[in-house]
Amino acid sequence: MLGDVMAVFSPDPPLTGADLERASERTRRLSVAEGATWAVMCGFGDAYLAPFALFLKAGNHAMAFLGTAPLVVGALAQLAGASLSERTGRERTGRRKPLLVLTTAAHALGYLLLFWAPFLFRAHAVEALLVVGAVLAWLASFGTPAWTSWMGDLVAPERRGRYFALRNVVVMLTMVVAMLAAAAMLSAGRARGWIWAGFGGLFTVAAIARGTSSWLFARHHEPPLTPSPGSYFSFWDYLRRAPRSNFAKFSFAVAMMNGAVNTAGPFFTVYMLRDLHWTYFQFTVSTVVFLVAQSVVYRWWGAICDRHGARSVMKATSVILPVLPLLWAFITSYPALLVAQALSGCTWAGFNLASTNFIYDAVTPQKRARIVGYHGLLNAFFTLIGGNVIGATLAEVVPASFAIGPVHVTLLSSLPAVFVASSLLRILAAAIMLPRFREVREVERVGTLALLRRFGRGEPVVSAGMELIHRLPLLGRIFSSRPAPPPPKRGA
Structure with a gap:
C-alpha cells in the first residue's frame, strides 16, 4: 500500500515509440472509466444538491448562491491548481498526477461532510x-487545469x-443509470419517512465513486511536462490581450453566454x-x-x-440556446417540457463539446x-453577475401578477x-461576441443554416441509430451488405 502511495509522487518513467502509445492508449481507456465514476458521483451527489437545499427550506437568494458562488470558488481553485501543477515535482517539472489523486480523494471525503x-x-x-458546497466546488475544480x-x-x-x-457518451449514460438509482433510493427513504437517511445514502455513494476516481487517476500514465520560461502570464496580461487575442475573444464569448444562461440556471x-x-x-x-x-x-457533434x-458548432447551437428558456416560460405541460429538455440536451452537447475542443485546439500544452484557470475565472465572474445580481434580483422584485394595458x-x-x-441576454451575447473570434484549424467550411438544417432533419439521431444498428451483429451484417450512400456535398 505504501509503495502504491509513493509511486503516485514519483515521476513516471520516460517512454518512447510503441511503449508510449500503449501507455497512452491504456490511460485513455482508464480516463473513460474515470469519467464513469465521476458520473456516478454527479448522479448521486451534485444532481441532488439543489433538492437537498430545498428540503432544508433554502430561499431564492440561497439557491442563487448555491448555483453561482461555487463557480467563483471553483474558478479561484482553478487558478491555484494551474499554478501548483506548473510548480510541483523536481526541477519545477510539471506534475499533474499527485494533484489529481489527492484532490479527488479529499473531494470524496467532502461528500460525507x-x-x-x-x-x-x-x-x-x-x-x-x-x-460545504463551496468547499466541494474548490476540490472539484482545483485539478481541472491539470486534467485538461x-x-x-x-x-x-x-x-x-x-x-x-x-467519453461523454459513457459519462452521460452512466449518469442516467446513477440518477435513476438515486431517485429510487430517495423515494424509498421518503416513503418510509427517512428522507434524511435517503440523502445520506446518496452522498455516501457519491463519496465512494469519487474515491474510485482517485484510485483510477493513480494508474494513469503521465507524460512529462516542463513549463517553458515564457509560458507564465498574469490574469491582467490575459485581459489586456483581449482586443488582439483570438482566444481571449472566444473566452469572453463563452463567459457572456454562460452569464446569460445562469441568469435563469439556478432557478x-x-x-x-x-x-x-x-x-x-x-x-x-x-x-x-x-x-x-x-x-x-x-458522437455526431464530435464528428x-x-x-x-x-x-x-458554437455558432449553430447559439441560435437555439435563446429559445430554450422561452419554452419553460410559456409551457407548463410535463410531456412538452420533457421534449424541451431533449432539445436542450441536444443543443448543450454541441456547445459544450465545441467549447472544450476549441481550448485544446487554440492553446499550447505549456x-x-x-x-x-483564467478562462474559468472569467466565466465565473459573468456567471456570478448573471445569477446572483440579475437573476436573483429579478426573482425577488418581479411580481407574479401584473397588467400590460388591458391584459392581466x-x-x-x-x-x-x-x-x-435569460433568453434576451443569450441573444445579446451571441450577437456581440461570436463573430469576433475565428477558427484556429484548417477545416471544411459549413454554413450555420446548413448545419441547423442537418440538425433539424434529425441527422444526429439517425447517425446514432445507424451506429447502434451496425454494432448489433445480425442487423450490422444486413445493413453492411447494402451500397453506401453518396457522400454529402461540400458545405451541406
Whole structure:
C-alpha cells in the first residue's frame, strides 16, 4: 500500500515509440472509466444538491448562491491548481498526477461532510450546506487545469472530437443509470419517512465513486511536462490581450453566454419542484431525458467538430440556446417540457463539446493549465453577475401578477420572467461576441443554416441509430451488405 502511495509522487518513467502509445492508449481507456465514476458521483451527489437545499427550506437568494458562488470558488481553485501543477515535482517539472489523486480523494471525503454538517447543525442547516458546497466546488475544480493539460497531451488533435464525444457518451449514460438509482433510493427513504437517511445514502455513494476516481487517476500514465520560461502570464496580461487575442475573444464569448444562461440556471430546479410541483421522480426523469439526449448526439457533434471546426458548432447551437428558456416560460405541460429538455440536451452537447475542443485546439500544452484557470475565472465572474445580481434580483422584485394595458397576466411565480430575461441576454451575447473570434484549424467550411438544417432533419439521431444498428451483429451484417450512400456535398 505504501509503495502504491509513493509511486503516485514519483515521476513516471520516460517512454518512447510503441511503449508510449500503449501507455497512452491504456490511460485513455482508464480516463473513460474515470469519467464513469465521476458520473456516478454527479448522479448521486451534485444532481441532488439543489433538492437537498430545498428540503432544508433554502430561499431564492440561497439557491442563487448555491448555483453561482461555487463557480467563483471553483474558478479561484482553478487558478491555484494551474499554478501548483506548473510548480510541483523536481526541477519545477510539471506534475499533474499527485494533484489529481489527492484532490479527488479529499473531494470524496467532502461528500460525507455535505450530509453531516447540515444534520449536526440543523439550526443553520442551509448556511452549513452552502459552506460545504463551496468547499466541494474548490476540490472539484482545483485539478481541472491539470486534467485538461494532461488529456491534451494524450489525445491527438485529429481525434479529439471523436474521443471526447465517446467519453461523454459513457459519462452521460452512466449518469442516467446513477440518477435513476438515486431517485429510487430517495423515494424509498421518503416513503418510509427517512428522507434524511435517503440523502445520506446518496452522498455516501457519491463519496465512494469519487474515491474510485482517485484510485483510477493513480494508474494513469503521465507524460512529462516542463513549463517553458515564457509560458507564465498574469490574469491582467490575459485581459489586456483581449482586443488582439483570438482566444481571449472566444473566452469572453463563452463567459457572456454562460452569464446569460445562469441568469435563469439556478432557478430551474426551484421552478420544477416548487412552482410546477413535480415529484422527485418527475424531476429525475426530466434530468435523465436531458442526459440521454446529450449521449445520443455527442458522437455526431464530435464528428462535426473534427470536420468543420468548433466555431461552426458554437455558432449553430447559439441560435437555439435563446429559445430554450422561452419554452419553460410559456409551457407548463410535463410531456412538452420533457421534449424541451431533449432539445436542450441536444443543443448543450454541441456547445459544450465545441467549447472544450476549441481550448485544446487554440492553446499550447505549456500554457493550457493556466489558460483554463483564467478562462474559468472569467466565466465565473459573468456567471456570478448573471445569477446572483440579475437573476436573483429579478426573482425577488418581479411580481407574479401584473397588467400590460388591458391584459392581466398571472404567472406561477416571478421565475418565468427570469427565463425571458435569460433568453434576451443569450441573444445579446451571441450577437456581440461570436463573430469576433475565428477558427484556429484548417477545416471544411459549413454554413450555420446548413448545419441547423442537418440538425433539424434529425441527422444526429439517425447517425446514432445507424451506429447502434451496425454494432448489433445480425442487423450490422444486413445493413453492411447494402451500397453506401453518396457522400454529402461540400458545405451541406
